[in-house]
Structures are given as structure tokens and as C-alpha cells.
Amino acid sequence: MNDDRRVRDVGEFGLIAFLAGSLPEFVREFAEGETGIGDDAAVWQPAPGEKVVITTDSLVEGVHFRLDWTDWYSLGHKTLAVNISDLAAMGAAPKLAVITLALRGDERLQDLEAFYQGLGDLAARNGLKIAGGDIVRSPHGLAFHVTALGETKNGQVLKRSGARPGDLIGVTGTIGASAAGMRLLTRDPTDPLRQAATADLLIAAHLRPEPRAALGAMLLEEGASATMDLSDGLLGDLPKILEASGAGAEIDTLRLPVAAAVRSLFPEEWLDLALRGGEDYELLFTASEDAWPKIERGVQSAGGTVTAIGRIVAATATGPAIQIVADERTSEFVRPGAFDHFQT
Amino acid sequence: MNDDRRVRDVGEFGLIAFLAGSLPEFVREFAEGETGIGDDAAVWQPAPGEKVVITTDSLVEGVHFRLDWTDWYSLGHKTLAVNISDLAAMGAAPKLAVITLALRGDERLQDLEAFYQGLGDLAARNGLKIAGGDIVRSPHGLAFHVTALGETKNGQVLKRSGARPGDLIGVTGTIGASAAGMRLLTRDPTDPLRQAATADLLIAAHLRPEPRAALGAMLLEEGASATMDLSDGLLGDLPKILEASGAGAEIDTLRLPVAAAVRSLFPEEWLDLALRGGEDYELLFTASEDAWPKIERGVQSAGGTVTAIGRIVAATATGPAIQIVADERTSEFVRPGAFDHFQT
Numbered sequence: 001m002n003d004d005r006r007v008r009d010v011g012e013f014g015l016i017a018f019l020a021g022s023l024p025e026f027v028r029e030f031a032e033g034e035t036g037i038g039d040d041a042a043v044w045q046p047a048p049g050e051k052v053v054i055t056t057d058s059l060v061e062g063v064h065f066r067l068d069w070t071d072w073y074s075l076g077h078k079t080l081a082v083n084i085s086d087l088a089a090m091g092a093a094p095k096l097a098v099i100t101l102a103l104r105g106d107e108r109l110q111d112l113e114a115f116y117q118g119l120g121d122l123a124a125r126n127g128l129k130i131a132g133g134d135i136v137r138s139p140h141g142l143a144f145h146v147t148a149l150g151e152t153k154n155g156q157v158l159k160r161s162g163a164r165p166g167d168l169i170g171v172t173g174t175i176g177a178s179a180a181g182m183r184l185l186t187r188d189p190t191d192p193l194r195q196a197a198t199a200d201l202l203i204a205a206h207l208r209p210e211p212r213a214a215l216g217a218m219l220l221e222e223g224a225s226a227t228m229d230l231s232d233g234l235l236g237d238l239p240k241i242l243e244a245s246g247a248g249a250e251i252d253t254l255r256l257p258v259a260a261a262v263r264s265l266f267p268e269e270w271l272d273l274a275l276r277g278g279e280d281y282e283l284l285f286t287a288s289e290d291a292w293p294k295i296e297r298g299v300q301s302a303g304g305t306v307t308a309i310g311r312i313v314a315a316t317a318t319g320p321a322i323q324i325v326a327d328e329r330t331s332e333f334v335r336p337g338a339f340d341h342f343q344t
Numbered sequence: 345m346n347d348d349r350r351v352r353d354v355g356e357f358g359l360i361a362f363l364a365g366s367l368p369e370f371v372r373e374f375a376e377g378e379t380g381i382g383d384d385a386a387v388w389q390p391a392p393g394e395k396v397v398i399t400t401d402s403l404v405e406g407v408h409f410r411l412d413w414t415d416w417y418s419l420g421h422k423t424l425a426v427n428i429s430d431l432a433a434m435g436a437a438p439k440l441a442v443i444t445l446a447l448r449g450d451e452r453l454q455d456l457e458a459f460y461q462g463l464g465d466l467a468a469r470n471g472l473k474i475a476g477g478d479i480v481r482s483p484h485g486l487a488f489h490v491t492a493l494g495e496t497k498n499g500q501v502l503k504r505s506g507a508r509p510g511d512l513i514g515v516t517g518t519i520g521a522s523a524a525g526m527r528l529l530t531r532d533p534t535d536p537l538r539q540a541a542t543a544d545l546l547i548a549a550h551l552r553p554e555p556r557a558a559l560g561a562m563l564l565e566e567g568a569s570a571t572m573d574l575s576d577g578l579l580g581d582l583p584k585i586l587e588a589s590g591a592g593a594e595i596d597t598l599r600l601p602v603a604a605a606v607r608s609l610f611p612e613e614w615l616d617l618a619l620r621g622g623e624d625y626e627l628l629f630t631a632s633e634d635a636w637p638k639i640e641r642g643v644q645s646a647g648g649t650v651t652a653i654g655r656i657v658a659a660t661a662t663g664p665a666i667q668i669v670a671d672e673r674t675s676e677f678v679r680p681g682a683f684d685h686f687q688t
Contacts, residue, residue: 007686008686012686040429040433040434040572041397041398041399041433041434041436041494042399043395043398043496043501044398045396046390048392051389052387052390052493054385054388054475055384055442055476056476056477057478060446060480060481063482063483085384090384092385098399098400098491100402100489105686131398132398133400134400134402136407136408137686138404138407139406139485140484140485141482141484143446143480145489147398150385152387228384
């Protein structure tokens with residue numbers, strides 16, 4: 001396709017019409033309905049009796065993404081994925097999103113079309129419709145801001161505060177792959193690690209994480225006691241569950257589900273990537289021994305996997321602590337703490 | 345208060361706690377409830393049977409505001425006001441908002457506290473609660489992104505598409521004051537116009553527009569046929585109603601409600617400010633002759649004013665046109681068109 005038009009060639013209103021056409025029909029039908037794009041606000045009827053779950057998350061150029069590391073399809077995917085992941089962590093069904101594009105004005109239409117295709121494909125797979133949004137000029141850099149709405153099932157949500165001593169700690173999928181992918185992106189394309197057969201898999205885990213909405217719904221249904229999504233890494237996020245629940249944790253490093261590609265490409269660093277690497281967007285949860293087998297079957301039936309990586313214990317006198325157990329002889333307490341965008 | 349701490353001194357999580365404390369109790373109680381700030385998403389129960397109205401709007405530094413023109417209290421006010429105004433245009437009751445702060449990191453805490461006070465005071469006056477949000481690093485400039493949720497009354501909303509030939513065209517409050525205030529801000533503080541007794545009034549209209557949520561609810565209740573809010577100026581916004589309704593309009597310039605301060609400080613330009621000046625955030629609506637007296641009384645009872653400024657007519661063969669009538673001998677057709685952020 002030889003379309004070299006830029007945003008400023010078609011303007012704000014031309015762009016809105018162009019981008020709506022890039023979305024799958026299911027995803028855009030809401031915005032084209034009675035009161036979507038075109039009115040001052042969108043109108044949505046939640047299912048009777050259900051609650052509305054609301055989350056908002058942004059990707060800023062130079063902070064959350066670099067255009068020389070990502071393609072535009074992946075960027076659209078990830079912009080929505082991080083929001084769907086927050087709904088998944090609550091066990092909510094994704095329903096609706098509004099998106100703000102903060103653009104310089106020199107972006108190519110075909111790049112934004114790819115962005116909307118990535119976003120639209122993920123929305124369609126998750127039953128989410130785009131209800132509208134806003135386009136603003138942003139002279140110094142791109143940014144994308146999404147607010148996503150979900151719906152509860154039977155009025156219930158998953159929370160961070162329900163973990164109890166004795167509960168198993170579980171994660172869906174594997175951890176560390178996204179951080180490994182980002183390390184690969186920092187290397188020169190001719191670097192032998194980038195040439196490895198599995199490199200693309202890890203880079204894809206970083207650029208297009210798959211949010212676990214169906215698994216979140218299953219965790220809610222089968223009685224997980226606490227849940228959140230893994231965006232800041234295991235040792236960044238687990239403390240938030242412990243804090244909310246007033247508990248501590250033991251993690252068994254031998255049980256961490258780390259992809260073979262991560263272990264083989266990063267033989268020295270794989271454990272650190274698994275413990276502290278962020279942006280996997282898998283679900284971290286706790287469940288009683290009784291609930292565990294049902295959760296395991298349920299997640300399998302939804303096409304996913306879960307791994308028990310440790311156990312909730314009582315809080316220590318000094319607060320929620322995490323003990324890392326590697327084998328029977330070695331264990332250490334680690335200092336919890338999430339990545340802080342303003343302090344490093 | 346001698347608090348010189350900056351965002352990077354307290355970090356993302358310290359800032360969230362600090363800012364929540366700046367909000368009025370009513371506004372923050374949701375975020376501090378069972379599942380607000382602290383969980384992955386907020387959970388809200390709309391009134392049974394009502395629909396959810398969703399809007400999103402942003403203010404970007406250098407595009408929508410300048411820190412040398414605004415104080416931080418006003419900036420917080422306006423960031424929320426432009427969103428509440430969109431809900432008002434639908435006749436929806438403001439309920440909940442999430443806010444994303446895109447910060448450089450060197451902002452003073454006391455400035456952000458003033459921002460939250462301005463935002464919080466307006467939220468409290470409008471019955472809106474802050475449900476949470478996101479704080480992201482934005483190296484090249486500040487931006488604020490709000491998504492606001494409202495609720496319908498009896499499942500109904502105001503739309504742009506209901507204007508019919510013969511309907512009166514009305515506006516709430518006065519128009520042109522915000523644009524006049526912005527012109528004053530472009531002048532040197534020592535300029536005689538800036539020294540005028542009424543200058544501060546016009547500048548306040550620009551910096552702290554009061555969204556008309558109560559009047560929007562009244563327009564819905566008393567049967568306005570079409571409504572929107574005035575953000576792009578009368579000649580930028582009226583065409584959107586005409587387009588949606590398939591109609592034309594006649595505007596009588598002698599009837600435009602323009603504040604005396606605008607006429608006296610801008611004797612040459614007041615009409616242009618009233619017709620094309622944006623950001624008044626008043627409501628523009630249409631209503632049948634029958635409905636008009638009820639609307640007038642209803643808006644008065646809610647503490648507002650309405651002025652009939654013209655009439656809806658049939659569309660011409662070339663589409664929705666606006667005819668400007670100044671007296672019986674002069675009339676001209678104007679070319680409609682909204683301000684486009686990417687085309688100037």
C-alpha cells in the first residue's frame with residue numbers, strides 16, 4: 001500500500017473516520033451506534049445487577065515504548081493489553097474502552113492503521129468494543145491513554161486482600177519472558193543472542209503480551225482468594241497482595257515457570273528476570289489447597305496453565321516479608337518493592 | 345506552607361497517597377473504599393436500570409494550557425470541567441472519574457495539591473467521585489487525561505440529532521467570555537486592558553469555566569430536542585447539531601448573550617469572539633416553541649439563564665447552512681467548521 005498521508009494532511013476529524021474503518025466490525029459497532037463517536041459521550045447499558053469495573057493505563061513514548069523497538073501493530077496491541085490485564089486481575093469481563101491518541105501530527109496514516117488493527121484484533125478476541133475517544137496534539141512525543149470498562153459476573157470481583165496463611169501462590173503461563181525480550185531489544189540486531197531461534201518468541205512476549213481475561217474469570221469462578229496482574233515483576237507485585245492481605249510468603253525458586261528460551265539465552269540472569277522482570281501480564285493469585293485442583297482444571301479448560309510457586313505464611317513482626325527458598329539449605333528474605341517511575 | 349518537595353522526592357506511590365489527601369472526603373471516599381485505589385481497577389454499581397455515559401478529554405501543556413497563564417488550582421478545575429461538560433451535554437449526572445497525570449517529575453507537591461483541590465472542589469459541587477487513575481512519567485511536558493462516567497435519568501440522554509425546523513436555538517449563560525479572557529492573557533500584564541476592572545472576570549471564564557451539569561439535566565427533563573456543549577465556538581459547534589439533525593439555522597446577532605465586559609473591552613471584536621470564540625462550556629440546545637417556556641423556567645430554577653439566539657430552518661440543497669441575521673436588511677451565510685488541532 002502506497003499511502004504516505006500524514007495525520008496533519010487529513011486533520012482530526014478525517015483521522016477519526018479513517019481509524020474507525022481500521023477496526024473489526026464487532027469492535028467498532030458500538031461507536032457507530034446511536035450515541036457513540038459523534039455525540040459528546042458514549043452511552044452503554046451494563047447487564048442488569050452487574051457492577052462496572054474501571055481501569056486506566058497509558059503508554060508514553062520514551063518511557064513505555066520506543067518506536068525503534070516496536071512495530072505499530074504490536075504497539076496498538078500492547079496499549080489495550082495492559083488495560084485488559086487490569087480487568088482480568090479483577091475477574092471482570094472486558095466490555096468497552098475509550099482511547100486518547102496524543103499525536104505529534106507527522107504520524108503516517110498507515111502506521112496508525114496498523115496500530116488500530118493490533119488494538120482491534122485484541123479487542124475482538126476479548127469481546128471488547130471501542131466506544132470512542134479523543135485525539136489531541138502532543139508536540140513532544142506520542143502517548144496513548146486507554147480507559148477500559150468491564151462487567152462483574154454475579155456482582156463479584158477478585159481482590160488483592162484475600163490471601164490467607166496456608167494458601168498456595170500461583171501464576172498463569174510463564175514469567176520472565178517479557179523482560180528477557182526487552183533485554184534482547186537493547187542488543188544490536190547482529191548480536192548472536194538476537195539471532196537465536198527463540199529470540200523472536202521472547203521479543204513477542206514483550207511487545208504483544210496476551211492479557212488473561214478468560215483465566216481471570218476462571219479464577220473468580222473457582223474461588224481464588226487473591227489476584228492481581230504481573231506488571232512490575234513477581235517481587236514488585238507479590239508484596240501488594242501481602243500488604244493488602246496482611247501476610248507473608250515463601251517462594252520456591254525451583255518451581256518458577258520460566259520458559260526454556262529464557263533459561264538458555266540468559267543462563268546467568270534467568271532467575272533475576274523471573275523474580276524481578278516486569279510486564280509479563282500473567283496473573284498472580286493465591287488459593288486454598290481445596291480450591292487449587294478446581295482452579296487448575298478450570299484454567300486448563302480455558303486453554304491456560306497454572307503453576308504453584310510457593311505458599312502464603314503469617315506476616316512477621318516487621319510486616320509482609322518474602323522468603324526465597326532454593327533448596328532445603330538456602331533461604332533468604334528479600335526486600336519487596338515495585339518499580340517506581342520517578343525514583344530509580 | 346514551606347513544602348518544596350518535588351514529585352521525584354516522594355515517588356509514584358508517595359504521590360498517590362499525598363494527592364488522595366488533597367481531595368474533599370466525599371470525592372475520595374470511593375477511592376478509599378473496598379476496591380478503589382490499591383486494586384487493579386475500581387468497581388462501581390450504577391443505579392438499577394440506568395445507562396452509563398462515558399467521556400474522555402485531555403489537557404496537554406503547550407496545546408491546551410500554559411503554566412505562565414494558569415494557576416494550578418484553575419488547571420485542576422478545568423481538567424475536570426471539560427469532562428463534566430460533555431456529560432452535561434448528554435443530560436447525564438456526573439458520578440465517577442479516573443485521572444491520569446503525565447508528569448515530568450520535577451513538579452512541586454504543593455502545586456499538584458492545588459491542582460487536586462481545584463479538581464476536587466468542582467467534583468464535590470457536581471456529585472462526582474474520583475475512582476483512581478494512573479501516574480506516568482512524561483519527560484517532555486505535562487498532560488492530564490480524564491475519563492468521566494455519568495448516569496442517565498430514566499434511561500434517557502440528550503443527543504445532537506433531534507433539532508427540527510421551527511425549533512428555537514438557545515444557549516445557557518453568556519458566550520465569548522472565555523475567548524476574551526484568553527486574548528487578555530496574551531497581553532502584557534501592564535497592558536491597560538489587563539488593568540480593567542472586569543479583566544479578571546473574563547480571565548476566570550477562560551481558566552475556570554463552570555460546566556452546566558444541572559442545566560443539562562434540566563434540558564433533558566423539560567424536553568430540549570438537541571444539545572451539545574460549546575467547546576469550539578458557536579460557529580464550530582452548531583454545525584455539528586445541524587449535520588446530525590439534517591437541518592439549517594438562522595442566528596440573530598442582536599440576541600447573542602455577550603457579557604458587557606466583552607463588549608466594552610473588545611468593541612471591535614466582541615461579535616467575532618461570541619461567534620467563533622471557543623471554550624465557553626455553556627450548553628447549546630434546540631427546543632420547540634412549546635417546550636421553550638418550561639425550559640426557561642426550569643433553567644432559572646436551577647440558577648441558570650437561557651437566551652434564544654435563532655431558529656432551526658430546513659437544510660439547503662448544499663447541506664446544513666447557517667445564516668447570520670444582524671437586522672432586517674443584512675444577512676450572510678457563513679461557512680461552518682470546527683477548530684482542528686492538526687490543521688490551522
